Amino acid sequence: MNPINLQEKFAQFSEHWSPKVVGELNGQHIKLAKFQGEFVWHKHDEEDELFFVVNGSFVMEFRDKNVLLNEGEFLIVPKGVEHRPVATEEVWVMLFEPASTLNTGDTINELTKFELEKL
Amino acid sequence: MNPINLQEKFAQFSEHWSPKVVGELNGQHIKLAKFQGEFVWHKHDEEDELFFVVNGSFVMEFRDKNVLLNEGEFLIVPKGVEHRPVATEEVWVMLFEPASTLNTGDTINELTKFELEKL
Numbered sequence: 001m002n003p004i005n006l007q008e009k010f011a012q013f014s015e016h017w018s019p020k021v022v023g024e025l026n027g028q029h030i031k032l033a034k035f036q037g038e039f040v041w042h043k044h045d046e047e048d049e050l051f052f053v054v055n056g057s058f059v060m061e062f063r064d065k066n067v068l069l070n071e072g073e074f075l076i077v078p079k080g081v082e083h084r085p086v087a088t089e090e091v092w093v094m095l096f097e098p099a100s101t102l103n104t105g106d107t108i109n110e111l112t113k114f115e116l117e118k119l
Numbered sequence: 120m121n122p123i124n125l126q127e128k129f130a131q132f133s134e135h136w137s138p139k140v141v142g143e144l145n146g147q148h149i150k151l152a153k154f155q156g157e158f159v160w161h162k163h164d165e166e167d168e169l170f171f172v173v174n175g176s177f178v179m180e181f182r183d184k185n186v187l188l189n190e191g192e193f194l195i196v197p198k199g200v201e202h203r204p205v206a207t208e209e210v211w212v213m214l215f216e217p218a219s220t221l222n223t224g225d226t227i228n229e230l231t232k233f234e235l236e237k238l
Contacts, residue, residue, distance in 0.1 A: 001181070001186060001194065001195070001196065001197070001200070002186070002194075003186060003187070003188050003189070003192040003193065003194050004192060004193050004194070005189075005191060005192045006191050006192070006193075007191055023169065023193065023195050024195075025167035025168070025169055025195050025197075025215070025216075026147065026166060026167050026216070026217050028145065028147060028215070030169070030193070030215075047145060048144035048145050049144070050142065050144055050149070054191075062120070067120060067121070067122060068122070069122050070122070070124075072124060072125050072126055072173075073122040073123060073124045073125070074122065074123050074125075074142065074149070075120065075121075075122050075123070076120070076142050076143075076144050077120065078120070078144075081120070096144070096147075096149075096215055097144075097145070098145055
């Protein structure tokens with residue numbers, strides 16, 4: 001039971017689109033990720049996903065609209081909804097989602113991370 | 120699917136120790152609360168609880184130690200562990216926990232909130 005400092009954890013990695021697990025509770029993971037560029041379109045059939053912006057901003061693209069997310073804001077993407085995060089500049093994001101959640105959902109490609117590092 | 124701005128939500132209430140639900144996913148709630156003063160000793164038999172400090176700082180007291188939590192830090196309190204938040208000055212906290220979680224856990228008193236407002 002030690003406090004987790006987000007800035008310290010974010011300072012420990014630089015790669016994009018590679019979520020790190022920094023906490024676990026009730027079968028859910030707290031993950032930190034740095035986004036930059038365009039991710040892949042995907043959905044999660046069984047998991048809702050929360051994105052909280054710690055630093056910067058990004059756009060969550062949906063098939064029918066785009067949602068801009070700024071620092072200090074979060075967005076919940078319900079299961080089954082296709083989405084794609086796009087970040088013009090690097091953004092730091094905290095995710096809250098079931099431990100079973102795969103980063104690319106139903107789209108398996110070179111961005112898929114089957115094993116997540118714990119920080 | 121709209122972004123939730125924490126500062127805007129915190130501006131909508133002033134009372135202490137009265138969590139507001141601002142998001143729900145996978146059976147979990149995202150709650151915002153303002154703490155000031157000493158809460159009640161309690162534990163949650165079935166739920167782990169995450170406290171993330173958005174503004175200010177507070178001390179989480181345990182029976183065998185105290186943990187200081189500053190802005191930008193989170194702490195996970197495992198189920199079954201007695202704890203008591205104490206805030207010398209007002210602190211703004213975001214909580215992640217199962218929707219079933221009662222704010223005072225196994226201690227029912229005048230601080231217990233059986234119904235939570237949604238913001």
